[in-house]
Amino acid sequence: MDKIRASLLKKSIATKIERRGKILSLSCLALIILVVFLIFYFVASRGLATFFQNHINLWHFLSGIQWNPGTIGTNGQPAVGALPMIVGSFLITIFSAIVATPFAIGTAVFMTEISPRRGAQILRPVTELLVGIPSVVYGFIGLQVVVPFVRNTFGGSGYGILSGTFVLFVMILPTVTSMSADALNAVPRYYREASLALGATRWQTIYKVVLRAAIPGMLTAIVFGMARAFGEALAVQMVIGNATLLPHNLVSPASTLTSILTMGIGNTVMGSLQNNALWSLAMILLLMSLLFNLIIRYIGRKGKLNHER
Amino acid sequence: MADNKTMTTDQRNIMTFDPQAHEIALSTEDLHVFYGNSEAISEGDLQFERYKITALIGPSGSGKSTYLRSLNRMNDRIATVKGKIMYRGLDINSNDIDVYEMRRHIGMVFQRPNPFAKSIYENIAFALRQRGMNKKADLDEIVERSLRQAAMWDQVKDDLNKSALALSGGQQQRLCIARAIAIKPDILLLDEPASALDPVSTSQIEDTLLELKQNYTIIIVTHNMQQASRISDYTAFFNLGKALEYAETGDIFTNPKVDLTNDYISGNFG
Numbered sequence: 247m248d249k250i251r252a253s254l255l256k257k258s259i260a261t262k263i264e265r266r267g268k269i270l271s272l273s274c275l276a277l278i279i280l281v282v283f284l285i286f287y288f289v290a291s292r293g294l295a296t297f298f299q300n301h302i303n304l305w306h307f308l309s310g311i312q313w314n315p316g317t318i319g320t321n322g323q324p325a326v327g328a329l330p331m332i333v334g335s336f337l338i339t340i341f342s343a344i345v346a347t348p349f350a351i352g353t354a355v356f357m358t359e360i361s362p363r364r365g366a367q368i369l370r371p372v373t374e375l376l377v378g379i380p381s382v383v384y385g386f387i388g389l390q391v392v393v394p395f396v397r398n399t400f401g402g403s404g405y406g407i408l409s410g411t412f413v414l415f416v417m418i419l420p421t422v423t424s425m426s427a428d429a430l431n432a433v434p435r436y437y438r439e440a441s442l443a444l445g446a447t448r449w450q451t452i453y454k455v456v457l458r459a460a461i462p463g464m465l466t467a468i469v470f471g472m473a474r475a476f477g478e479a480l481a482v483q484m485v486i487g488n489a490t491l492l493p494h495n496l497v498s499p500a501s502t503l504t505s506i507l508t509m510g511i512g513n514t515v516m517g518s519l520q521n522n523a524l525w526s527l528a529m530i531l532l533l534m535s536l537l538f539n540l541i542i543r544y545i546g547r548k549g550k551l552n553h554e555r
Numbered sequence: 556m557a558d559n560k561t562m563t564t565d566q567r568n569i570m571t572f573d574p575q576a577h578e579i580a581l582s583t584e585d586l587h588v589f590y591g592n593s594e595a596i597s598e599g600d601l602q603f604e605r606y607k608i609t610a611l612i613g614p615s616g617s618g619k620s621t622y623l624r625s626l627n628r629m630n631d632r633i634a635t636v637k638g639k640i641m642y643r644g645l646d647i648n649s650n651d652i653d654v655y656e657m658r659r660h661i662g663m664v665f666q667r668p669n670p671f672a673k674s675i676y677e678n679i680a681f682a683l684r685q686r687g688m689n690k691k692a693d694l695d696e697i698v699e700r701s702l703r704q705a706a707m708w709d710q711v712k713d714d715l716n717k718s719a720l721a722l723s724g725g726q727q728q729r730l731c732i733a734r735a736i737a738i739k740p741d742i743l744l745l746d747e748p749a750s751a752l753d754p755v756s757t758s759q760i761e762d763t764l765l766e767l768k769q770n771y772t773i774i775i776v777t778h779n780m781q782q783a784s785r786i787s788d789y790t791a792f793f794n795l796g797k798a799l800e801y802a803e804t805g806d807i808f809t810n811p812k813v814d815l816t817n818d819y820i821s822g823n824f825g
């Protein structure tokens with residue numbers, strides 16, 4: 247009897263291993279949190295230095311249209327105006343999402359509703375293959391194919407928002423497609439059955455029931471695509487022309503936050519205004535991707551409420 | 556009809572109707588259903604009389620749900636259905652039939668309540684709108700009539716714009732019945748409509764079905780033998796993809812002719 251009592255009171259090896267495992271996984275989590283926190287801290291401290299050390303007015307930074315840090319612009323203010331890049335980034339993101347969405351939804355509907363077998367066997371692997379292609383390849387094809395095409399068809403130099411839109415369209419299409427397909431697959435089968443049993447046609451079922459029920463998931467897919475488009479640097483940089491000018495039309499050279507960052511970050515000295523200004527651009531990027539994340543979470547939570555039963 | 560009584564498992568006793576005395580709403584002829592290569596229904600041919608409730612009973616996997624779902628071709632993309640399904644002198648299992656139009660006349664209610672994530676009103680108006688009915692007055696009238704027929708108008712008349720998902724399980728199922736009868740089908744197929752519900756909701760559904768019998772031919776799959784004996788006029792017993800016995804409900808529960816039916820209803824298997 248006493249043996250059993252003793253064994254019950256003693257910490258067994260299993261308990262110890264369990265505790266060790268718990269500590270190990272907790273420390274992994276802590277490390278990741280630390281890294282994220284440090285990234286935020288570092289970007290913010292450098293990015294905010296533009297405003298606090300170099301005394302650039304935040305409003306001038308966001309609304310100025312001349313970008314040549316370290317010099318004085320024609321209006322007498324320091325030429326640290328990020329508006330052309332902000333506008334470029336937003337335009338290219340929104341345009342590519344607008345172009346990609348109908349294609350993505352059409353493909354996803356075909357993959358899940360119209361021909362699920364071919365969808366699962368051929369289309370899905372192909373779209374997922376597209377995700378894995380390095381962005382420099384997309385950029386190179388953009389440079390060799392899309393830019394001359396735009397130049398010959400729409401005029402201008404070929405470099406600009408339009409070329410960037412085309413390249414990003416192809417880049418985000420697979421992401422949006424496969425996430426939309428997931429959203430459609432997640433629509434319970436009984437929704438379809440209910441609709442079909444009422445005499446609705448397949449098209450009516452897809453359009454009025456399945457797509458409606460999948461709206462939150464598909465919005466998430468689109469926002470995901472937009473986040474990817476917003477953050478894409480290399481491929482865009484290769485086709486957009488990288489002129490820090492407010493874009494007047496879709497075929498004139500423009501720039502995005504990411505393209506100016508990748509172009510300039512190697513050519514500046516740490517701690518200088520030129521360098522700090524780039525960090526400020528990075529800070530805007532970080533804040534935007536944070537915003538995209540929040541939107542995705544918000545939509546996801548709303549979608550869950552809709553499906554609750 | 557096979558009258559081979561040498562082996563108990565081959566015993567079958569399937570009633571057929573005299574077409575002079577009974578109006579037949581639906582019947583199957585030589586129906587076979589395959590999932591891939593395996594045959595789910597091999598001998599299931601039955602006739603269903605108009606304005607009666609016919610219950611399909613049998614153990615799990617006996618094929619009764621598969622048979623029911625084949626009747627309005629809900630199995631089209633899932634299984635291969637061979638043979639004839641006769642409705643108003645037409646074989647509705649043929650390619651010439653407009654499936655969507657046919658399902659308007661042969662409606663279905665499923666095991667799990669499956670309202671759309673829309674309001675109560677829109678759940679019922681959905682099918683009507685798909686058919687081009689957009690006049691508010693007409694829709695209002697049909698929504699009210701359907702909900703009254705499903706015996707839930709008084710409970711929900713003030714909440715028509717509330718989400719259907721906020722209703723209780725029993726109410727959701729009656730909404731699904733109301734939705735199905737809003738398009739005035741001829742025949743109503745119900746696949747274990749009360750199996751997910753509590754006893755009170757179940758008896759409300761049963762009352763609703765008995766009411767609906769005046770205007771609809773009802774075919775119901777059920778696991779609950781008391782339910783079958785309470786509400787149905789005829790009962791068919793399925794086992795291993797075959798209809799083994801089909802008779803008046805009173806007869807089948809008091810005096811089954813087939814040994815397996817007897818075993819099943821007395822609880823010896825299944």
